[in-house]
Amino acid sequence: MENIKIELKPIGTIHTPFQQAKGTPIQPVKGKGTKGWVEVDSVYMDGLKDLNGFDRIWLLFWCHRASEYKLHVKPYMDTQTRGLFSTRAPSRPNAIGISCVKLISIDGNRLEIEDVDMLDGTPLLDIKPYAAKFDHFPVTRCGWIDAVSKEAQTKADDRFFKKE
Amino acid sequence: MENIKIELKPIGTIHTPFQQAKGTPIQPVKGKGTKGWVEVDSVYMDGLKDLNGFDRIWLLFWCHRASEYKLHVKPYMDTQTRGLFSTRAPSRPNAIGISCVKLISIDGNRLEIEDVDMLDGTPLLDIKPYAAKFDHFPVTRCGWIDAVSKEAQTKADDRFFKKE
Numbered sequence: 001m002e003n004i005k006i007e008l009k010p011i012g013t014i015h016t017p018f019q020q021a022k023g024t025p026i027q028p029v030k031g032k033g034t035k036g037w038v039e040v041d042s043v044y045m046d047g048l049k050d051l052n053g054f055d056r057i058w059l060l061f062w063c064h065r066a067s068e069y070k071l072h073v074k075p076y077m078d079t080q081t082r083g084l085f086s087t088r089a090p091s092r093p094n095a096i097g098i099s100c101v102k103l104i105s106i107d108g109n110r111l112e113i114e115d116v117d118m119l120d121g122t123p124l125l126d127i128k129p130y131a132a133k134f135d136h137f138p139v140t141r142c143g144w145i146d147a148v149s150k151e152a153q154t155k156a157d158d159r160f161f162k163k164e
Numbered sequence: 165m166e167n168i169k170i171e172l173k174p175i176g177t178i179h180t181p182f183q184q185a186k187g188t189p190i191q192p193v194k195g196k197g198t199k200g201w202v203e204v205d206s207v208y209m210d211g212l213k214d215l216n217g218f219d220r221i222w223l224l225f226w227c228h229r230a231s232e233y234k235l236h237v238k239p240y241m242d243t244q245t246r247g248l249f250s251t252r253a254p255s256r257p258n259a260i261g262i263s264c265v266k267l268i269s270i271d272g273n274r275l276e277i278e279d280v281d282m283l284d285g286t287p288l289l290d291i292k293p294y295a296a297k298f299d300h301f302p303v304t305r306c307g308w309i310d311a312v313s314k315e316a317q318t319k320a321d322d323r324f325f326k327k328e
Binding site: 003004005006007008009010011027028029044046047048049050051052053054055056057058060062064071072082083084085086087088092093094096098100123125126127128129130131132133134135136137139140141142143144145146 | 167168169170171172173174175191192193208210211212213214215216217218219220221222224226228235236246247248249250251252256257258260262264287289290291292293294295296297298299300301303304305306307308309310
Protein backbone atom coordinates (compact mmCIF):
# COMPACT_ATOMS: atom_id res chain seq x y z
CA MET A 1 0.00 0.00 0.00
CA GLU A 2 1.41 3.33 -0.95
CA ASN A 3 1.69 5.54 2.07
CA ILE A 4 -1.32 7.77 1.53
CA LYS A 5 -3.10 9.85 4.12
CA ILE A 6 -6.81 10.47 4.00
CA GLU A 7 -8.45 13.47 5.58
CA LEU A 8 -12.06 13.42 6.67
CA LYS A 9 -14.29 16.17 7.90
CA PRO A 10 -17.47 15.42 9.89
CA ILE A 11 -20.74 16.26 8.12
CA GLY A 12 -22.71 16.56 11.35
CA THR A 13 -23.14 15.31 14.89
CA ILE A 14 -25.03 12.40 16.43
CA HIS A 15 -26.90 13.13 19.67
CA THR A 16 -27.81 10.33 22.05
CA PRO A 17 -28.63 9.94 25.75
CA PHE A 18 -25.18 8.41 26.38
CA GLN A 19 -22.54 10.65 27.95
CA GLN A 20 -20.16 7.82 28.80
CA ALA A 21 -19.30 4.40 27.43
CA LYS A 22 -20.57 2.56 30.49
CA GLY A 23 -24.17 1.56 29.83
CA THR A 24 -24.21 2.42 26.13
CA PRO A 25 -25.79 -0.36 24.03
CA ILE A 26 -23.10 -2.30 22.15
CA GLN A 27 -25.10 -2.46 18.90
CA PRO A 28 -28.35 -0.94 17.58
CA VAL A 29 -30.13 -4.27 18.25
CA LYS A 30 -29.18 -3.92 21.91
CA GLY A 31 -30.48 -0.36 22.06
CA LYS A 32 -33.92 -0.94 20.59
CA GLY A 33 -36.21 2.03 20.96
CA THR A 34 -33.54 4.35 22.37
CA LYS A 35 -34.07 7.72 20.75
CA GLY A 36 -31.43 10.06 19.38
CA TRP A 37 -31.09 12.67 16.70
CA VAL A 38 -28.67 13.68 13.99
CA GLU A 39 -27.78 17.24 13.17
CA VAL A 40 -26.47 17.37 9.61
CA ASP A 41 -24.44 20.47 8.78
CA SER A 42 -26.75 22.73 6.80
CA VAL A 43 -24.45 22.80 3.76
CA TYR A 44 -25.27 19.11 3.21
CA MET A 45 -29.02 19.41 3.80
CA ASP A 46 -29.97 19.09 0.12
CA GLY A 47 -28.38 15.64 0.08
CA LEU A 48 -31.07 14.36 2.48
CA LYS A 49 -33.77 14.48 -0.22
CA ASP A 50 -35.49 11.08 -0.74
CA LEU A 51 -34.00 9.64 2.45
CA ASN A 52 -37.36 9.74 4.26
CA GLY A 53 -38.59 6.77 2.21
CA PHE A 54 -36.23 4.44 4.06
CA ASP A 55 -37.06 2.63 7.31
CA ARG A 56 -33.43 2.40 8.32
CA ILE A 57 -30.17 4.16 7.52
CA TRP A 58 -26.51 3.43 8.01
CA LEU A 59 -24.64 6.01 10.02
CA LEU A 60 -20.88 6.03 9.60
CA PHE A 61 -19.18 7.85 12.41
CA TRP A 62 -15.88 8.60 14.06
CA CYS A 63 -15.41 6.83 17.42
CA HIS A 64 -13.93 10.03 18.81
CA ARG A 65 -13.47 8.81 22.36
CA ALA A 66 -12.11 5.33 21.61
CA SER A 67 -8.72 4.50 23.09
CA GLU A 68 -5.69 3.31 21.11
CA TYR A 69 -6.30 0.01 19.38
CA LYS A 70 -4.80 -3.35 20.33
CA LEU A 71 -4.73 -6.27 17.90
CA HIS A 72 -6.05 -8.71 20.49
CA VAL A 73 -9.08 -7.68 22.51
CA LYS A 74 -11.66 -9.19 24.81
CA PRO A 75 -15.04 -8.25 23.25
CA TYR A 76 -17.90 -7.15 25.50
CA MET A 77 -19.83 -10.30 24.59
CA ASP A 78 -17.08 -12.83 25.11
CA THR A 79 -14.75 -14.11 27.80
CA GLN A 80 -11.89 -14.95 25.41
CA THR A 81 -9.41 -12.72 23.65
CA ARG A 82 -10.11 -12.34 19.94
CA GLY A 83 -8.41 -10.82 16.92
CA LEU A 84 -9.50 -7.18 16.67
CA PHE A 85 -10.86 -7.48 13.12
CA SER A 86 -13.15 -10.33 14.19
CA THR A 87 -14.81 -7.92 16.64
CA ARG A 88 -16.78 -4.69 16.44
CA ALA A 89 -14.70 -3.00 19.16
CA PRO A 90 -14.53 0.79 18.64
CA SER A 91 -10.74 0.99 19.17
CA ARG A 92 -9.38 0.28 15.68
CA PRO A 93 -6.56 1.55 13.43
CA ASN A 94 -9.24 3.65 11.66
CA ALA A 95 -11.90 4.06 14.32
CA ILE A 96 -14.94 4.19 12.05
CA GLY A 97 -18.21 2.85 13.41
CA ILE A 98 -21.15 1.69 11.30
CA SER A 99 -24.61 1.47 12.83
CA CYS A 100 -27.90 0.81 11.13
CA VAL A 101 -30.48 2.93 12.97
CA LYS A 102 -34.20 3.40 12.55
CA LEU A 103 -35.14 6.61 10.77
CA ILE A 104 -38.22 8.16 12.36
CA SER A 105 -38.49 11.53 10.62
CA ILE A 106 -36.56 14.32 8.95
CA ASP A 107 -37.13 18.01 9.59
CA GLY A 108 -34.74 20.19 7.63
CA ASN A 109 -31.27 19.13 8.67
CA ARG A 110 -32.46 17.23 11.75
CA LEU A 111 -33.08 13.47 11.69
CA GLU A 112 -34.96 11.77 14.50
CA ILE A 113 -33.62 8.25 14.94
CA GLU A 114 -34.01 5.19 17.16
CA ASP A 115 -31.84 2.23 18.20
CA VAL A 116 -28.78 4.36 18.89
CA ASP A 117 -25.56 2.81 20.20
CA MET A 118 -23.07 5.67 20.08
CA LEU A 119 -21.95 8.36 22.49
CA ASP A 120 -23.54 11.79 22.54
CA GLY A 121 -21.59 14.21 20.35
CA THR A 122 -20.21 11.56 17.99
CA PRO A 123 -18.97 13.10 14.72
CA LEU A 124 -21.01 11.90 11.73
CA LEU A 125 -19.04 10.92 8.62
CA ASP A 126 -21.68 9.62 6.24
CA ILE A 127 -25.30 8.53 5.86
CA LYS A 128 -26.28 5.71 3.51
CA PRO A 129 -29.71 4.13 2.98
CA TYR A 130 -30.17 0.60 4.33
CA ALA A 131 -31.39 -1.46 1.41
CA ALA A 132 -32.45 -5.01 2.23
CA LYS A 133 -31.49 -6.16 -1.24
CA PHE A 134 -27.94 -4.87 -0.82
CA ASP A 135 -27.34 -5.38 2.88
CA HIS A 136 -28.99 -8.63 3.89
CA PHE A 137 -26.92 -11.75 3.35
CA PRO A 138 -27.91 -15.27 4.30
CA VAL A 139 -24.99 -16.67 6.30
CA THR A 140 -24.52 -19.83 8.29
CA ARG A 141 -21.28 -19.06 10.17
CA CYS A 142 -20.70 -15.96 12.30
CA GLY A 143 -17.59 -17.19 14.12
CA TRP A 144 -17.33 -16.66 17.86
CA ILE A 145 -20.46 -14.51 17.83
CA ASP A 146 -22.57 -17.64 17.15
CA ALA A 147 -21.50 -19.05 20.50
CA VAL A 148 -22.22 -15.96 22.60
CA SER A 149 -24.28 -16.88 25.63
CA LYS A 150 -27.68 -15.38 26.35
CA GLU A 151 -26.23 -13.88 29.51
CA ALA A 152 -23.56 -11.96 27.60
CA GLN A 153 -23.15 -8.25 28.22
CA THR A 154 -25.38 -6.01 26.05
CA LYS A 155 -24.02 -2.69 27.30
CA ALA A 156 -20.55 -1.26 26.91
CA ASP A 157 -18.09 -0.47 29.67
CA ASP A 158 -14.99 1.69 29.49
CA ARG A 159 -12.50 -0.90 28.24
CA PHE A 160 -12.21 0.66 24.76
CA PHE A 161 -12.46 4.30 25.78
CA LYS A 162 -10.10 7.05 26.78
CA LYS A 163 -10.21 8.18 30.36
CA GLU A 164 -12.01 11.49 30.62
CA MET B 165 -19.98 20.41 14.89
CA GLU B 166 -16.61 21.61 16.03
CA ASN B 167 -14.29 21.89 13.10
CA ILE B 168 -12.22 18.75 13.62
CA LYS B 169 -10.13 16.97 11.05
CA ILE B 170 -9.70 13.23 11.06
CA GLU B 171 -6.72 11.50 9.52
CA LEU B 172 -6.91 7.93 8.29
CA LYS B 173 -4.22 5.60 7.08
CA PRO B 174 -5.05 2.57 4.95
CA ILE B 175 -4.44 -0.80 6.61
CA GLY B 176 -4.11 -2.67 3.32
CA THR B 177 -5.23 -2.90 -0.29
CA ILE B 178 -8.16 -4.59 -2.02
CA HIS B 179 -7.38 -6.36 -5.28
CA THR B 180 -10.13 -7.03 -7.81
CA PRO B 181 -10.41 -7.70 -11.55
CA PHE B 182 -11.74 -4.15 -12.10
CA GLN B 183 -9.32 -1.57 -13.47
CA GLN B 184 -11.99 0.97 -14.32
CA ALA B 185 -15.42 1.96 -13.06
CA LYS B 186 -17.18 0.91 -16.24
CA GLY B 187 -18.38 -2.66 -15.78
CA THR B 188 -17.68 -2.89 -12.05
CA PRO B 189 -20.63 -4.39 -10.11
CA ILE B 190 -22.51 -1.69 -8.22
CA GLN B 191 -22.89 -3.81 -5.06
CA PRO B 192 -21.58 -7.18 -3.82
CA VAL B 193 -24.96 -8.78 -4.69
CA LYS B 194 -24.42 -7.70 -8.29
CA GLY B 195 -20.91 -9.16 -8.35
CA LYS B 196 -21.74 -12.61 -7.04
CA GLY B 197 -18.86 -15.05 -7.39
CA THR B 198 -16.36 -12.45 -8.59
CA LYS B 199 -13.09 -13.20 -6.86
CA GLY B 200 -10.67 -10.76 -5.32
CA TRP B 201 -8.18 -10.63 -2.49
CA VAL B 202 -7.17 -8.36 0.32
CA GLU B 203 -3.61 -7.69 1.32
CA VAL B 204 -3.56 -6.53 4.93
CA ASP B 205 -0.41 -4.69 5.96
CA SER B 206 1.68 -7.19 7.93
CA VAL B 207 1.74 -5.02 11.07
CA TYR B 208 -2.00 -5.67 11.44
CA MET B 209 -1.86 -9.41 10.72
CA ASP B 210 -2.38 -10.50 14.34
CA GLY B 211 -5.74 -8.73 14.31
CA LEU B 212 -7.07 -11.25 11.75
CA LYS B 213 -7.18 -14.06 14.33
CA ASP B 214 -10.68 -15.62 14.67
CA LEU B 215 -11.92 -13.94 11.48
CA ASN B 216 -11.90 -17.22 9.54
CA GLY B 217 -15.01 -18.39 11.43
CA PHE B 218 -17.14 -15.83 9.60
CA ASP B 219 -18.85 -16.45 6.24
CA ARG B 220 -18.88 -12.77 5.36
CA ILE B 221 -17.00 -9.64 6.37
CA TRP B 222 -17.53 -5.92 6.00
CA LEU B 223 -14.77 -4.12 4.16
CA LEU B 224 -14.60 -0.38 4.74
CA PHE B 225 -12.57 1.33 2.07
CA TRP B 226 -11.61 4.64 0.58
CA CYS B 227 -13.21 5.32 -2.81
CA HIS B 228 -9.90 6.71 -4.03
CA ARG B 229 -10.94 7.36 -7.60
CA ALA B 230 -14.37 8.86 -6.94
CA SER B 231 -14.97 12.34 -8.30
CA GLU B 232 -16.08 15.35 -6.24
CA TYR B 233 -19.48 14.85 -4.67
CA LYS B 234 -22.72 16.55 -5.69
CA LEU B 235 -25.74 16.68 -3.36
CA HIS B 236 -28.14 15.58 -6.10
CA VAL B 237 -27.15 12.58 -8.20
CA LYS B 238 -28.70 10.17 -10.67
CA PRO B 239 -28.00 6.70 -9.21
CA TYR B 240 -26.94 3.87 -11.54
CA MET B 241 -30.21 2.07 -10.84
CA ASP B 242 -32.59 4.96 -11.33
CA THR B 243 -33.64 7.45 -13.97
CA GLN B 244 -34.43 10.24 -11.52
CA THR B 245 -32.18 12.56 -9.57
CA ARG B 246 -31.97 11.69 -5.86
CA GLY B 247 -30.50 13.18 -2.71
CA LEU B 248 -26.93 11.91 -2.37
CA PHE B 249 -27.43 10.42 1.11
CA SER B 250 -30.35 8.33 -0.16
CA THR B 251 -27.93 6.65 -2.57
CA ARG B 252 -24.81 4.50 -2.34
CA ALA B 253 -22.91 6.60 -4.91
CA PRO B 254 -19.13 6.57 -4.23
CA SER B 255 -18.73 10.35 -4.60
CA ARG B 256 -19.53 11.61 -1.09
CA PRO B 257 -18.21 14.28 1.32
CA ASN B 258 -16.33 11.43 3.05
CA ALA B 259 -15.93 8.86 0.31
CA ILE B 260 -16.03 5.73 2.46
CA GLY B 261 -17.48 2.59 0.91
CA ILE B 262 -18.86 -0.37 2.86
CA SER B 263 -19.19 -3.77 1.19
CA CYS B 264 -20.08 -7.08 2.72
CA VAL B 265 -18.02 -9.67 0.85
CA LYS B 266 -17.74 -13.44 1.14
CA LEU B 267 -14.65 -14.59 3.01
CA ILE B 268 -13.19 -17.69 1.35
CA SER B 269 -9.91 -18.19 3.20
CA ILE B 270 -7.11 -16.47 5.07
CA ASP B 271 -3.43 -17.20 4.54
CA GLY B 272 -1.19 -15.02 6.68
CA ASN B 273 -2.06 -11.45 5.74
CA ARG B 274 -3.88 -12.43 2.54
CA LEU B 275 -7.67 -12.85 2.44
CA GLU B 276 -9.35 -14.53 -0.52
CA ILE B 277 -12.78 -13.00 -1.03
CA GLU B 278 -15.76 -13.15 -3.38
CA ASP B 279 -18.57 -10.80 -4.45
CA VAL B 280 -16.27 -7.82 -4.92
CA ASP B 281 -17.61 -4.48 -6.17
CA MET B 282 -14.64 -2.16 -5.83
CA LEU B 283 -11.79 -1.08 -8.08
CA ASP B 284 -8.44 -2.82 -8.06
CA GLY B 285 -6.02 -1.08 -5.72
CA THR B 286 -8.69 0.33 -3.41
CA PRO B 287 -7.23 1.37 -0.02
CA LEU B 288 -8.64 -0.71 2.82
CA LEU B 289 -9.66 1.17 5.99
CA ASP B 290 -11.18 -1.50 8.19
CA ILE B 291 -12.47 -5.06 8.39
CA LYS B 292 -15.42 -5.99 10.59
CA PRO B 293 -17.19 -9.35 10.92
CA TYR B 294 -20.67 -9.59 9.41
CA ALA B 295 -22.91 -10.83 12.20
CA ALA B 296 -26.46 -11.68 11.20
CA LYS B 297 -27.73 -10.79 14.67
CA PHE B 298 -26.22 -7.30 14.42
CA ASP B 299 -26.56 -6.52 10.73
CA HIS B 300 -29.82 -7.96 9.54
CA PHE B 301 -32.86 -5.75 10.04
CA PRO B 302 -36.37 -6.54 8.91
CA VAL B 303 -37.56 -3.48 6.98
CA THR B 304 -40.60 -2.77 4.88
CA ARG B 305 -39.60 0.49 3.16
CA CYS B 306 -36.39 0.99 1.20
CA GLY B 307 -37.40 4.23 -0.55
CA TRP B 308 -36.71 4.63 -4.25
CA ILE B 309 -34.72 1.38 -4.25
CA ASP B 310 -37.96 -0.59 -3.78
CA ALA B 311 -39.19 0.67 -7.13
CA VAL B 312 -36.05 -0.11 -9.14
CA SER B 313 -36.97 -2.00 -12.28
CA LYS B 314 -35.59 -5.45 -13.07
CA GLU B 315 -33.91 -3.98 -16.12
CA ALA B 316 -31.94 -1.47 -14.03
CA GLN B 317 -28.19 -1.21 -14.48
CA THR B 318 -26.15 -3.63 -12.34
CA LYS B 319 -22.72 -2.39 -13.40
CA ALA B 320 -21.13 0.98 -12.82
CA ASP B 321 -20.13 3.50 -15.44
CA ASP B 322 -17.81 6.48 -15.07
CA ARG B 323 -20.34 9.03 -13.80
CA PHE B 324 -18.91 9.12 -10.27
CA PHE B 325 -15.23 8.72 -11.15
CA LYS B 326 -12.35 11.00 -11.94
CA LYS B 327 -11.07 10.98 -15.50
CA GLU B 328 -7.79 9.07 -15.66
